[in-house]
Amino acid sequence: MTVPVLLVLDADPPPRLGRLTGRARVVHTDEAGLAARLPEADVLLVWDFTSTAVRRAWPGGGPRPRWVHTASAGVDHLMCPELAADDTVVTNARGVFEQPIAEYVAALVLAMAKDLPRTLDLQRERTWRHREAQRVAGTRACVVGSGPIGRAIARALRGLDVTTAIVGRVPRTGIHGPDDLDRLIARADWVVAAAPLTERTRGMFDARRFGVMQPSARFVNVGRGQLVVEEALAQALARRWIAGAALDVFQDEPLGPDSPLWRLPGLIVSPHMSGDTVGWRDELGAQFVELYERWQAGRALPNVVDKRLGYVPGH
Amino acid sequence: MTVPVLLVLDADPPPRLGRLTGRARVVHTDEAGLAARLPEADVLLVWDFTSTAVRRAWPGGGPRPRWVHTASAGVDHLMCPELAADDTVVTNARGVFEQPIAEYVAALVLAMAKDLPRTLDLQRERTWRHREAQRVAGTRACVVGSGPIGRAIARALRGLDVTTAIVGRVPRTGIHGPDDLDRLIARADWVVAAAPLTERTRGMFDARRFGVMQPSARFVNVGRGQLVVEEALAQALARRWIAGAALDVFQDEPLGPDSPLWRLPGLIVSPHMSGDTVGWRDELGAQFVELYERWQAGRALPNVVDKRLGYVPGH
Numbered sequence: 258m259t260v261p262v263l264l265v266l267d268a269d270p271p272p273r274l275g276r277l278t279g280r281a282r283v284v285h286t287d288e289a290g291l292a293a294r295l296p297e298a299d300v301l302l303v304w305d306f307t308s309t310a311v312r313r314a315w316p317g318g319g320p321r322p323r324w325v326h327t328a329s330a331g332v333d334h335l336m337c338p339e340l341a342a343d344d345t346v347v348t349n350a351r352g353v354f355e356q357p358i359a360e361y362v363a364a365l366v367l368a369m370a371k372d373l374p375r376t377l378d379l380q381r382e383r384t385w386r387h388r389e390a391q392r393v394a395g396t397r398a399c400v401v402g403s404g405p406i407g408r409a410i411a412r413a414l415r416g417l418d419v420t421t422a423i424v425g426r427v428p429r430t431g432i433h434g435p436d437d438l439d440r441l442i443a444r445a446d447w448v449v450a451a452a453p454l455t456e457r458t459r460g461m462f463d464a465r466r467f468g469v470m471q472p473s474a475r476f477v478n479v480g481r482g483q484l485v486v487e488e489a490l491a492q493a494l495a496r497r498w499i500a501g502a503a504l505d506v507f508q509d510e511p512l513g514p515d516s517p518l519w520r521l522p523g524l525i526v527s528p529h530m531s532g533d534t535v536g537w538r539d540e541l542g543a544q545f546v547e548l549y550e551r552w553q554a555g556r557a558l559p560n561v562v563d564k565r566l567g568y569v570p571g572h
Numbered sequence: 573m574t575v576p577v578l579l580v581l582d583a584d585p586p587p588r589l590g591r592l593t594g595r596a597r598v599v600h601t602d603e604a605g606l607a608a609r610l611p612e613a614d615v616l617l618v619w620d621f622t623s624t625a626v627r628r629a630w631p632g633g634g635p636r637p638r639w640v641h642t643a644s645a646g647v648d649h650l651m652c653p654e655l656a657a658d659d660t661v662v663t664n665a666r667g668v669f670e671q672p673i674a675e676y677v678a679a680l681v682l683a684m685a686k687d688l689p690r691t692l693d694l695q696r697e698r699t700w701r702h703r704e705a706q707r708v709a710g711t712r713a714c715v716v717g718s719g720p721i722g723r724a725i726a727r728a729l730r731g732l733d734v735t736t737a738i739v740g741r742v743p744r745t746g747i748h749g750p751d752d753l754d755r756l757i758a759r760a761d762w763v764v765a766a767a768p769l770t771e772r773t774r775g776m777f778d779a780r781r782f783g784v785m786q787p788s789a790r791f792v793n794v795g796r797g798q799l800v801v802e803e804a805l806a807q808a809l810a811r812r813w814i815a816g817a818a819l820d821v822f823q824d825e826p827l828g829p830d831s832p833l834w835r836l837p838g839l840i841v842s843p844h845m846s847g848d849t850v851g852w853r854d855e856l857g858a859q860f861v862e863l864y865e866r867w868q869a870g871r872a873l874p875n876v877v878d879k880r881l882g883y884v885p886g887h
Contacts (some may be wrong), residue, residue: 528701
């Protein structure tokens with residue numbers, strides 16, 4: 258029996274793959290070496306989930322891995338027409354990020370309702386200034402994205418007694434379809450973007466959509482930066498079309514020091530960390546090892562991405 | 573029928589008592605005028621719930637109001653031995669602050685778990701620095717205070733999948749007694765003070781108690797400042813006996829600009845606002861009007877304070 262070649266597009270720290278000793282010939286590569294090593298690989302682990310090197314290297318010549326796993330929920334950074342057309346199976350890290358991201362969104366919603374950024378500003382100025390906070394219970398949210406992350410966010414918000422609607426690509430029980438989106442965001446206190454980045458969702462939060470929202474509404478993006486037309490959000494905040502926003506993801510990451518987004522009024526900027534809790538890398542590594550063992554045993558893989566849709570469908 | 577005299581210890585803005593027109597002769601007073609007007613009053617509304625003027629004026633000569641209502645949850649600012657010994661009924665604002673304070677504690681817990689203060693610092697410095705946050709689900713909390721506020725906090729934390737114990741003065745179903753306190757705070761990730769200020773609770777969070785907590789623990793006070801020995805908390809933070817804290821209440825309020833508490837490492841300072849959400853003053857006023865109508869009709873009042881204990885007992 259030949260030992261499969263497992264190519265790892267590395268990031269620091271590398272994954273812990275000790276359990277695969279003798280069961281995989283592990284080859285590590287960086288972005289520059291990826292294209293040359295793809296033809297020899299049976300399996301590709303995209304450990305550097307910020308890299309777009311797969312998308313760039315894939316169309317090249319020679320055989321391609323039978324299976325690509327990405328240590329992320331989104332697959333937009335690796336998909337290209339050639340990979341979509343190949344027989345290659347693509348899997349993602351479904352199951353690791355849902356709960357942390359839901360907590361993160363709850364943290365942002367509560368922080369904005371309780372005016373916590375202003376409290377911290379006043380603390381730095383040694384100024385005691387009592388204000389009235391907002392009650393979260395009884396407010397309305399619209400979560401855009403009906404995958405496991407969007408649904409976990411909705412559960413967390415409902416736990417705070419926030420009336421929460423979910424919008425997905427296809428209407429089904431408990432999920433609204435795209436036709437309801439404008440109506441729902443028009444009456445939401447909280448609009449949360451947690452959709453995968455696809456050709457349908459790219460730039461969906463544009464000037465028109467921010468214009469539909471209430472002046473008291475706040476917008477949160479924990480999906481992908483490209484869901485949002487950042488210039489339109491900047492204008493919506495400056496013109497007070499909406500009351501505030503929190504972005505954890507951006508069109509260009511890391512956000513450069515010259516970006517105007519750092520200083521927009523009412524905007525909280527965080528460095529793409531919503532899903533990353535202590536131990537998350539170990540969890541991602543352990544998840545891959547488990548999938549690898551299933552794959553090697555010839556069993557069906559979970560978390561298989563519909564490459565045409567750009568995410569794991571169903572449920 | 574004589575119209576009762578309703579004395580209001582005023583604050584700005586004053587209460588809306590229009591519904592009592594013709595049913596009460598409303599007399600407004602400030603702190604300086606309180607002692608002189610107490611003998612003529614049938615009812616005293618302590619609308620300025622930050623004032624200690626009642627405690628100072630009560631022992632004076634002459635008749636005393638039959639009923640005192642304070643627009644606050646705590647009654648420590650007005651109780652004195654003479655008021656405790658009188659027949660006067662004391663009621664509080666139970667029911668108004670529970671949900672807002674519970675949300676506020678959830679906001680602080682999530683903000684600390686997700687390192688939000690540091691995120692805002694880095695944003696101000698235009699610095700992108702990814703960190704790993706903490707998962708809140710699966711952590712442990714100990715809420716000290718088993719009244720409606722403490723129980724609402726516990727419900728909110730349990731909604732975030734935090735395993736939460738409540739400690740009260742008397743053990744009962746679902747409530748631990750004081751004997752369990754040290755054991756519970758020794759293994760808690762979150763220790764939340766929400767007890768009334770009484771002779772039993774004054775200074776209960778002292779150097780010994782902070783020493784019992786885990787180095788990873790965080791402490792939150794939304795009760796009364798005097799529950800905490802502030803110097804001991806300062807040392808516990810400086811020596812990293814605990815990982816962080818958030819205070820919404822202080823020994824002296826408002827906190828002066830020279831207080832060292834503004835700049836303690838790992839401490840969030842907020843200006844006694846945890847219970848105060850938009851519309852709270854109207855809610856407090858409406859609650860008093862309802863109680864007044866019951867009182868005038870000769871019906872039993874809810875929210876009656878046990879003046880010996882210093883809070884509304886039961887449930």
